[in-house]
Amino acid sequence: MIEIKNLVKTYGNKKVCDNVSFNIQKGKITSFIGPNGAGKSTVLSMISRLMDMDSGEVFIEGKEIRKWDSKELSKKISILRQSNNINIKLTIKELVSFGRFPYCEGKLTKEDEKFVCDAIEYMSLTDIKDKYLDELSGGQRQRAYIAMIIAQNTDYILLDEPLNNLDMKHSVEMMKLLRKMVNDLGKTIVIVLHDINFASCYSDNIVALKDGKLVKNSKSEEVINNSELNKIYDMDFNVTEINNQRICVYF
Numbered sequence: 001m002i003e004i005k006n007l008v009k010t011y012g013n014k015k016v017c018d019n020v021s022f023n024i025q026k027g028k029i030t031s032f033i034g035p036n037g038a039g040k041s042t043v044l045s046m047i048s049r050l051m052d053m054d055s056g057e058v059f060i061e062g063k064e065i066r067k068w069d070s071k072e073l074s075k076k077i078s079i080l081r082q083s084n085n086i087n088i089k090l091t092i093k094e095l096v097s098f099g100r101f102p103y104c105e106g107k108l109t110k111e112d113e114k115f116v117c118d119a120i121e122y123m124s125l126t127d128i129k130d131k132y133l134d135e136l137s138g139g140q141r142q143r144a145y146i147a148m149i150i151a152q153n154t155d156y157i158l159l160d161e162p163l164n165n166l167d168m169k170h171s172v173e174m175m176k177l178l179r180k181m182v183n184d185l186g187k188t189i190v191i192v193l194h195d196i197n198f199a200s201c202y203s204d205n206i207v208a209l210k211d212g213k214l215v216k217n218s219k220s221e222e223v224i225n226n227s228e229l230n231k232i233y234d235m236d237f238n239v240t241e242i243n244n245q246r247i248c249v250y251f
Contacts, residue, residue: 001026002047002156002190007056009042009212016042018212020056026155028204029182029189033196033223035233038209040192041081041160047190048079048158060156074102078149079158092136092144093129096120099151119151122177138165146174150181157181159191163198171195175202196248200224208232221246 002024009017017039024030024047032040045051047058049065058065060076068076078099096119100112108116120129123143133141142165149157159178163171179202181187193199199206199220206223208216215232216223223229224246229237238249 001059001061002188003057003059004043004047005057005059007043007046007058008054009039009046009051010054014212016212017046017053020209020212020214022207022214022217024188024190024207025205026188027182027186029178029191029202030205030207031199031203031220032190032192032207032209033194033199033232034209034215037211039212040209042212043209044079044158044160044190044192045081048077049073050079050081071102074152074154076154077156077158078152078154079160080145080149080162081160090133091130092125092133092147093120095133095144096129096147096151099148099153102152115151115153119147122150123147124173139167139170142166143170143174155186156188156190159189161192161194163193163195171198178202196224196229196250200246200248224248 004023005021007017007020008015020043032044034040042051046053060068093116096116097108099119100108100115104112120126123146125143125147128140133144136144142162146162163174166174175198178189182189203220206216206218206220207214208223210232216228224239226237226239229239229248235250239246240249
């Protein structure tokens with residue numbers, strides 16, 4: 001479990017994270033939703049220790065995050081941020097191999113190689129694994145970064161808008177893969193999503209943020225309804241059920 005207690009982050013006079021507290025259940029998909037500027041990416045970065053908090057605490061399986069050794073933490077939590085710009089020339093396979101660095105520090109064993117190959121196959125990149133990143137489409141590049149995260153083989157996977165640059169087909173495949181990793185491997189996925197319908201159909205729990213504050217933290221079906229979504233986004237929603245899934249219409 002990840003426990004978030006009274007997180008605060010301020011830029012200038014603006015509190016982008018204002019005394020936020022909630023728990024993330026292990027073995028579930030938890031989605032962060034909310035308008036732009038709600039604080040979703042900021043909270044995700046503080047959970048992973050990529051960003052310092054002004055005050056508050058984050059506990060990973062009972063241990064405060066600042067007390068974790070960096071190498072051990074990188075075997076427990078992996079994160080993919082929105083912007084991933086690597087200026088050196090790498091192939092897909094070389095990039096994915098970086099996911100094994102916490103375990104082998106660059107000297108890949110046969111076990112490491114298997115994790116790398118399996119991750120590349122999961123993301124349907126085997127046929128182009130030797131292509132350079134600058135030769136790829138935006139969607140292919142995004143899938144390569146996610147394969148690197150899969151190769152890292154952590155219990156907790158944090159993803160900041162991973163569907164960016166993915167077309168409809170690959171977005172659905174991505175969410176199905178994340179669901180499979182939770183169901184089959186017991187992974188814990190924490191994901192920032194802008195598409196409310198992906199959040200509705202694939203999340204176990206949803207954390208809703210607005211103006212840096214926690215609005216709702218509950219099971220998906222308790223968040224995906226007209227009244228809650230209206231409060232979160234300040235607009236009208238029409239939530240309807242199709243094939244036992246709650247689908248949001250908002251235009």
